[in-house]
Amino acid sequence: MTVRRQIRVTGTVQGVGFRPFVYRHATRLGLAGWVQNDSAGVLIEVEGDEGAVLEVSRLLVDDPPPLARIGTITATPVPVEGDTTFAIVESESGGAPTAAVSVDTATCTACLAEIDDPIDRRYRYPFTNCTDCGPRYTIVRSVPYDRPGTTMARFTMCEACQAEYDDPLDRRFHAQPNACPECGPRLLWGHLEGDAALEAAIAALEVGGIVAVKGIGGFHLAVDAANEEAVGELRRRKARDDKPFAVMVRDLDEARTLCTLSDAATDALTSAGRPIVLAPRREDAPVASGVAPNLPELGLLLAYSPLHHLLLRGVGRPLVMTSGNVSDEPIAHEDADASERLAALVDGVLGHDRGIHIRCDDSVVRATSAGRTQVLRRSRGFAPQPLSMVTPASRPILAVGAELKSTVAVTVGDDVVASHHIGDLEHFATYRSFLQAIDHLCALYAVAPELVAHDLHPEYLSTKLAADLDLPSIGVQHHHAHVASCLTEHGRTGPVLALAFDGLGYGTDGTLWGGEFLVADLRRFERVGHLAPVTMPGGVAAILEPWRMGVAWAHRAGVDDSFVDSRRDAVHDLVARGHGPVTTSMGRLFDAVAALLGLRPRVTYEAQAAIELEALARSVPRAEAPTFPVEIGRNASGSLVIDPSPLIAELVAGRTRGVSTPVLAAAFHESIGRAAAAAGADLARDHGLQTVALTGGVFQNPRLSDIVEEAFTAAGLEVLVHRIVPPNDGGISIGQAAIAAATS
Ligand SMILES: [Zn+2]
Ligand SMILES: [Zn+2]
DSSP, rough: EEEEEEEEEEEEEESSSHHHHHHHHHHTTTOEEEEEEETTTTEEEEEEEEEHHHHHHHHHHHHHHHHHHHEEEEEEEEEOOOSSSEEEEOOOOOOOOOOOOOOOOOOOOHHHHHHHHHHHHHTTTOOOBBBTBBBBTTBOSSSOOOOOTTTTSOOOOOHHHHHHHHHHHSSTTTTTTTOOOOSSSOEEEEEEEHHHHHEEEEEEHHHHHOEEEEOSHHHHHHHHHHOOHHHHHHHHHHOOSOOEEEEEEESHHHTTTTTTHHHHHHHHHHSTTHHHHEEEOOTTOSOOOSSSTTTSSSEEOOSSSSHHHHHHHHHSSOOOEEESSSSSOOOOOSSHHHHHGGGGGOSEEEESSSHHHHHHHHOOOEEOTSSSEEEOOOOOTTTTEEOSSOOOOOOEEEEEETTTBBBBBEETTTTTEEEOOOTTSSSSSHHHHHHHHHHHHHHHOOOOOSSEEESSSSTTTHHHHHHHHSSOOEEEEHHHHHHHHHHTTTTOHHHHHHHHEEEEETTTTEEEEEEEEEEEEEEEEEEEEEEEEEETTTTOOOOOHHHHHHHHHHHHHHHHOSSOOOTHHHHHHHHHOOOOOOOOOOHHHHHHHHTTTTOSSOOOTHHHHHHHHHHHHHHHHHGGOOOOOOOOEOOTSSSSEOOHHHHHHEEEEEEEETHHHHHHHHHHHHHHHHHHHHHHHHHHHHHTTOEEEESSGGOOOOOHHHHHHHHHHHHTOEEEEEESSOOOGGGGHOOOOOOOOOOO
């Protein structure tokens, strides 16, 4: 029987080879009709034998194109029209675009084979791509996703490229960035072009030079990762003291010479998003000590663009590939800006004339011991992949995030779409980039926000911006947003008992929270417990100088801290008089302990002390770590309070007795982790909850996460941990959007 069906597909279905996929199968099955992109996704009509028509729907569900991420598929019967052929119809403009834009994707094996083939017309061509790979989010200016709406608009395809682009059976059918040496972008190095430019950059790297390389989402600074002197020079020029650099390798074999790779790490490294993967470094890894000082892990990533492949093969060894910026400014992505800001930093710029419309840093993923991965920075290759919300928004919402590791998010239908990683808003250049990210996201999805969600911290630039927007707004407590981001990624509404442990977030009582036990769902939360409050002497100064927190905690614990710092007396007075903001931050407790163990009185990047404390603990197996007492009590208002004073006293005493620092670091993790889980299990029981959520930047600490998760699991509780949304402030915008959607 001849039937006709209209099929509507939503999700990430444009720019991923969806129409040729439908075309190929429809013609193979002898069906007539058409397929087209429109502002809502892909619309298909197929007509013919009933079994064949049903087969098309089955293929869409079971076996869609690799890069597609299907939201919904709905099919409705329509009258038979008597079509005899199947056609791909041009995109329809107009209407509000809701079709998701695909992520930037690593070069596929078919394209790599062409680059390697001396008789292929794309031999050694650094901008080779196809429907299955290449830049997307970073080159799109507007949707529907078509070439005129990308930074490729200025390149007119040659006959051969156009023929590929027009042929529904070709791998490059409607591949918007399609290009070849004849018609596409060129590499540039000063006055040199093409292969000559590439060779010049390789020569500079071989002699230890620092080279700016224009990639997919911005410029990297590249240097020979094994060259101690060159790496040191890069640190000096970039004004970056200790924060680790990422290392790019050619392939998995080269990665294995640097790190021990679990299956999870291997999967993450080779995934199409090609993130930086944190993995344990090998003792004999041929990298300079300055690449990741004092850390047991290296951040590795595989070459992900044709240019990277050519460059790494040319140099023949791993390269440091760090963001092209000075200190904490945003990564440079525009040519003029790059030559201006990076000129003093580098010995040469390997650029090209394909524009990057939106900057996008590399994403960062950690492979955990449990064989899972956790996204720590969700950016290139991940943004703007939508997440579905459990409670969809009734009107478009803009969520402006927090302050550090900033991201923004918008709601689009039932989804929430978070931006790439923007950075720390305290820098003016980052703030500008934050405004651009909002504009880009709103333009890409044609969203005109009707509600803005923001943090409660009155001093955050994002909060101030929200107030300036002239829109109804909703303030969302920082840790509640963390919990909501975790619930959203798990498709839950709660309530759960959540441990929200992080650096700092503004509390509803005006103090700085960060060691919180919340009973929370997407609508509301109750603070049922927290870490004991201490003074943060000197306010924000205590963040860069953990020794100050050491003094504060030593004072509370009543132990001698005279060894901590020469300025200890002045700070002790501040603490004794209660002078300074009050905080219940778990991150600051980790800082304090690192300082009291003589580890890190001052830091040069966020959470450095805590990261190094965890690194030290790693050399001690968990079974050999002593546990010291932690006091769990109730305050006047009935909240549970965790007081690690006895633990602090034991650690300081242990240090005096000469117990090794790694053992004390391991003891601290074990003791605080178990105490937190014991307290959490009690609270969950009190409130009749079966599920706990672990959220906040402190849960990037793999050892602490393991301890807490294991204890909760042993207590018979279900544990939700972050996988795809960062536990740190990079996830806040998603949580804000989810709460605003559920409450408005
Ligand atoms: Zn390809
Ligand atoms: Zn061409």
